[in-house]
Amino acid sequence: MKAIGTSMTCLKESDGSDTEDFGSDHSEDCLSEASWEPVDKKETEVTRWVPDHMASHCYNCDCEFWLAKRRHHCRNCGNVFCAACCHLKLPIPDQQLYDPVLVCNSCYEHIQVSRARELMSQHLKKPIATASS
Template sequence: MVDRLVHSEINSRRIMQVEQCFGSSGQPLAMPDRVLVGEGILTKMCRKKPKPRQFFLFNDILVYGNIVINKKKYNKQHIIPLETVKLQSIQDDGYFRNGWQIISPSKSFSVYAASSTEKSEWMAHINRCVQDLLTKQGKQQSDVEDSPVWVPDSDARVCMNCHKSEFSVLNRKHHCRKCGAVVCGPCSSQRWLLAEQASKPLRVCLNCYEKLKQGSGGGGEVVAEGKGTANNGNLDSSGDSSDDENEADGLATSDQPTFYGGSATKN
């Protein structure tokens, strides 16, 4: 689909511009045979509310970040290898339309496009890149367990584990990294090493903890709440390392994504 852009000067310039927009906070993106396939704004469902994020689709990775200055500066860069990515369409539900889930072992979340056409183009291009990458590598998609898509905070009034504890300013909401449920502190007091998601033990609900412990024959790493594992900014965040209340929120308006290989829905 984009083979003609490999090693081209225009592709190198595009990738260099993306690197410059992330600045020193981002990882280098220029690699042999890497092509920038497309870019545009999608609305990512974060922990507390939907927020616009800038996405860059390459032929081997998906990159996104927070928008500081549109088309000029981004931060909090996230990189997801495409060979692990699966897509699942989301049915329209009132205000939330044209959405799908991006699912992988390291990170899973929901995104929304501004129109059904944009949704179709994004999904077609991502799926095409995944299939082309696996074909070139002579691989099939891994059967490693995927990370969960987190339940939004707004969907839970009480703990989804004990079904008793009501959330409040003092009784904070937490997310289980194994199932994505919103749970209270006592019901998420244990942590487990989920190697595909992080190198440190992550918060899990008591139900998942018991299942993980049984599955490992009673082994595994137990870390009591507030002990052993420091909060590194990711343990209770949305996967964007912060959920900045000062950021613009809501579903993004159309910014007409650009796909450099042409339309993927007409082929």
């Protein structure tokens, strides 16, 4: 295993074959450095940002970036947007982003709908209180 920051990356040992698999996707094979307990794969995933040099236009409205029209990365999807298409903020606990961070309009809407569904689902699972006489 190779330590990177505060997490562990799993590397299989070489058996000399050409079909060697470096970097297992199996979360049960990786251990948390702090607790030595298995880590859920979801907890270790990060959003990969589109590099600035790869984005000359807004991913949503296709306007061209220049000195006065700056690039903004959505912290949820990683795409590059103009300020008009990426100005809203939300916490993203799934990515350990507990303070509000910049998200694009599409991700904002998607996250809000998902959270509303989750809250509704939790509310529907609660037992109905009955009045007793």
